[in-house]
Amino acid sequence: MGGKLFRNFSFFSATLSFFLLVGIFAILFHYAQESLHTFGFDFLWTEDWEPGEDDEGGIFGGYIPILGTLLSTIIAMLLATPLAMGIAIFLTEIASERIAKPVSIAIELLAAIPSIIYGMWGLFYFAPIVQSLFGGNGVGLLTAGIVLAIMIVPFMAAITRDSMNTTPSVLKESAYAMGATKFEVIKDVVMPYSKGGIIGSIILALGRALGETMAVAFLIGSVMSTVKHITDPTTSIPVLLANNFAEAEDLEMSSMYFLALVLFVVSFIIISTAKFYFLGKKVK
Amino acid sequence: MKQENLVMELKNFSFTYANAPKPSLKSINLPIEANKITAMIGPSGCGKSTLLRSMNRIHDLYPGNSYEGEINLYHADGTKQNILELKKENDFIKLRQEVGMIFQKPTPFPMSIFDNVAYGLRLSGIKNKTELQGRVETALKGAAIWEETKDRLNESALGMSGGQQQRLCIARAVALKPRVLLFDEPTSALDPISTGAIEELISEIKSEVSVVIVTHNMQQASRLSDYTAFMYLGDLAEFDKTEKIFLNPTQKLTEDYITGRFG
Amino acid sequence: MNRLLLNKIILILSTLSAVIGIGFLFWILATLSYKGITSIHWSTFTNDLVEGGIRNLLVGQFVMALIATVVAVPVGMMAGIYLREYGHGSTLASIIRNLSDVMMSAPSIVIGVFVYALLVDPFGSYNGWAGSVALAIMMIPIIISTTDNMLALVPTELREAGMALGGSKHKIILQVVIRAAKVGITTGVLLSFARIIGETAPLLFTSANNQFFTMDLTGQFPSLTVSIYNLATYPDSASRELAWAASFILTAIVLCINLMGRFLIRNKK
DSSP: HEEEEEEEEHHHHHHHHHHHHHHHHHHHHHHHHHHHHHHHHGGGGGGEEOGGGGGSSEEEEOOOHHHHHHHHHHHHHHHHHHHHHHHIIIIIISOOHHHHHHHHHHHHHHHHHHHHHHHHHIIIIIIHHHHHOTTTTOHHHHHHHHHHHHHHHHHHHHHHHHHHSSSSSHHHHHHHHOOHHHHHIIIIIIIOOOOOOOHHHHHHHHHHHHHHHHHHHHBOOOOOOOOOSSTOOOOHHHHHHHHHHHOOHHHHHHHHHHHHHHHHHHHHHHHHHHHHHHTOOOOO | GGGGEEEEEEEEEEEEEOOOOSOOOOEEEEETTSOOOOOOOSSSSSSHHHHHTTTTTTTSSSSEEEEEEEEEEEEETTTTEEGGGGGGGHHHHHHHHHHHEEOOOOOOOOOOBBHHHHHHHTTTOOOOOOHHHHHHHHHHHTOOHHHHHHOOOTTTTGGEEEEEHHHHHHHHHHTTSEEEEEETTTTTTSSSHHHHHHHHHHHTTTTOOOSEESSSSSSHHHHSSSSSEEEEETEEEEEHHHHHHHHHHHSHHHHHTTTTSSO | OHHHHHHHHHHHHHHHHHHHHHHHHHHHHHHHHHHHHOOOOOOHHSSSSTTOOEEEEEEEEHHHHHHHHHHHHHHHHHHHHIIIITTOOOOHHHHHHHHHHHTTTTOOHHHHHIIIIIGGGGGTTTOOOHHHHHHHHHHHHHHHHHHHHHHHOOOOHHHHHHHHHOOOOOIIIIIHHHHHHHHHHHHHHHHHHHHTTOOOOTTTTOOOOOOSSSOOTTTTTOOHHHHHHHHHSSSSSHHHHHHHHHHHHHHHHHHHHHHHHEEEEHHOO
């Protein structure tokens, strides 16, 4: 009857996520075969990226984009985490209802701005500032890292805010009743209580930063070279894919699939780890 | 109680929740007389709500529960049916059209007042506009909110006050002309004035429908009901005419509860 | 004394963080508006990219986002319904829920590569269908999550009341539960639409871009976001200008839809 059909269709729709995930992994793995077989896991720390003569063969290694991805993410996380925590604390414990509301909305609007806009703005407005302050070209690892930080702050702040808001008022009130300062209540009651959610939000933001493409593409320089100074241009996995995937052929393209696979697997692991920290706490 | 006068009867009925080590209800024998109000009282956790919810098998929304014994429903044509034997969804649907339920929290659907009352009717297949209008009006009159709602039938039911919403839920259930209406603490979430209005309504309804009402308010039970069942820790401790229970109970347990020594 | 000082410092730093955050928002929006508005002409809306306008790009981006929505919303809602109404509590549902959440944060460029392998490579050309599918894949997990969470907010009594009237499960879900969660789900759809309409990475090698106005989804399809990426890197100032105009318009659209969604949910409270 209608009921059975409905139920079956809903079940099938639900399993779609599973099939998509498996499908993505399978496709990436399949097309990465050529590169995997040719280079093996040495691929991960080879610095070369040279297409061969007539696009046949060549030597490809993922070290530079992998390093670029890691470094830009680390810079972003180092800058973003304290800022996001500060904003979350401001929103949950400091600001009055009247101020917290619009600021919260502003933060969520920041999160809604498409990443390509951050890239545009970063390239034309922020890069020159970095250049004048730190030297270099303006486009490079540092600029990418900073703008990436600006991008993930709203996301992290929002989730941390939601985690901190789950702390029961009675708990906080009993701490205040003993004469604790606001900071002490935050440190000794709110943070421990929402620890899982806070760590989860940090890890989740890390996962997002790893896979970020457009903002970084504008700002990291997109050159296959190693970083000696923090302002040097380099590349990251998403950026390499964005710029070079379409024109690549054969072994080079297979190497790109290899990199995409690496990125996908690492993101999957990190995001799953984040979910583990959210376990039990119904945050969002 | 004579069998001809019964509308439902529980025989040796036991109920165990899924994954529970012990039954929540043990060998309940309870007759429900037609066109009368039977109240179920008892301290928290005694099983009165569990018992009520077995009578329209709403427990079956949640898998893993187990029953023993019989719950017999006497249909209008005199036939008897053990509702614990029902398995198919269609049978459950028919059962719930005969045995309706009103919940503790008013549960108006997010639709207009008219659509709320017509909901059960439409589910049972009635499409004719005139018939629907007629039955909705009858139901709303039967729930004593016709005057208050007749000019805003197309407005959202969510705009009504708590007491009105509960009476709407009663109208909605009554529209299906069930044999039995089960009330699960229907007034505990309402103010005293709404409570009074609903109690009046329940008293009037019993000429059309048999009522089983769970309440933790003893005054309500003694005011409204013809028969009272006192439950304690999953057992039916005592069952009798209401005056007898409240004025001259047989069991000491009952007397202690009534006089407020525990509960 | 020390405690109070430490307290004051932390509170000041936190407030400073918020100020910095808001500051960036205003900085970005201000520069975007300034550069954007000064770059918009009447022709920006009436011309296609080939003639220095973004008309075809706006239409193309919307069309792909719309197709994605038409696919993602029914599938996502049905999946969310399964998770909350049929599979509630089961291990399978938890696993699916977790997988779906992982997909929500998966790198969008990888989704682009995936759809390329499936829908571009075998056909030999970029096409708008591939772009729409890539956007749909990004949208589905968000809809699943929204539906799941909004349905969870509907009180159990409402479901029981529906069943107690003799309704069958799927009718109750559609006619009562979904209706009760209607506002939240609609907001979720709006917000996710705003999100995918601003995406670039999944479109880079699926729909790619097209200078001309076309509604032919079997070939390269115009994309606003991909165009911004290309235009911004051209050396000539006309392209740069157009990139700003497009960025401004895109941001305006995204923020408007976002605000609309928030307004909706605040109104229904």
